[in-house]
Amino acid sequence: MIPVDDHNDCRPVSEILNQIGGKWTVLIINRLGRGPLRFSEIKREIGGISQKVLTATLRDLEMDGFVTRTVTPSIPPRVDYELTELGHDLLVPLQALAAWAVGNRPKVLAARARYFAENPDALPKARSSVAHLRTAAE
Numbered sequence: 001m002i003p004v005d006d007h008n009d010c011r012p013v014s015e016i017l018n019q020i021g022g023k024w025t026v027l028i029i030n031r032l033g034r035g036p037l038r039f040s041e042i043k044r045e046i047g048g049i050s051q052k053v054l055t056a057t058l059r060d061l062e063m064d065g066f067v068t069r070t071v072t073p074s075i076p077p078r079v080d081y082e083l084t085e086l087g088h089d090l091l092v093p094l095q096a097l098a099a100w101a102v103g104n105r106p107k108v109l110a111a112r113a114r115y116f117a118e119n120p121d122a123l124p125k126a127r128s129s130v131a132h133l134r135t136a137a138e
Contacts, residue, residue: 019060019061019064020066020090020094022057024046024049024053024054024057025057025060025061026094026097026098027046027049028042028046028054028057028058028061028067029061029066029083029087029090029091029094030091030094030095030098031045031046032067032081032082032083032087033083033088033091033095035082036070036080036081036082037080037081037082038078038079038080038081039054039055039058039079039081042054042058042081058081061087062081065084065086065087066083066084066086066087066090067081067082067083067084067087068081068082068083068084069081070082
C-alpha cells in the first residue's frame with residue numbers, strides 16, 4: 001500500500017514516478033548501476049536515444065539527486081556520470097521491475113495476441129509501438 005497524505009493527493013507520487021518511470025531513465029539508471037560511465041558510453045550502450053534527450057534526462061537525474069556529473073579538465077573535457085546513494089537505492093526496485101517484466105513478457109504477449117484476435121478493430125494505430133506475438137497469418 002502506498003501511503004498518501006491526509007488529502008489523498010497523488011501529485012507527489014505522480015511527480016516522482018513521472019521522472020523515474022520514463023524508459024530512458026530506467027535504462028540510464030540500470031547502465032549506471034554497473035559503475036560510472038562517460039556520456040558517449042551511455043549513448044553507445046542505449047541504442048536509439050538522441051544526444052538531446054540523453055542530455056536532458058541526465059540533467060533531470062542530476063537535479064533530482066540520482067546521478068552525479070564529474071567534469072575532468074582535459075581536451076576534450078571528460079564528463080563522467082555516476083549513481084548517487086539515492087540512485088543506487090532507486091536501482092533496487094527498478095531491477096525488480098525489470099526482472100518481473102522479462103519474466104512475464106511471454107504472458108503479456110500471449111494476452112495481447114488473444115485480445116487482438118478477439119478484437120481486431122482494437123489494433124493500436126501505431127502497431128509497431130506495441131509488441132505482439134507473430135501469428136501464422138503474419
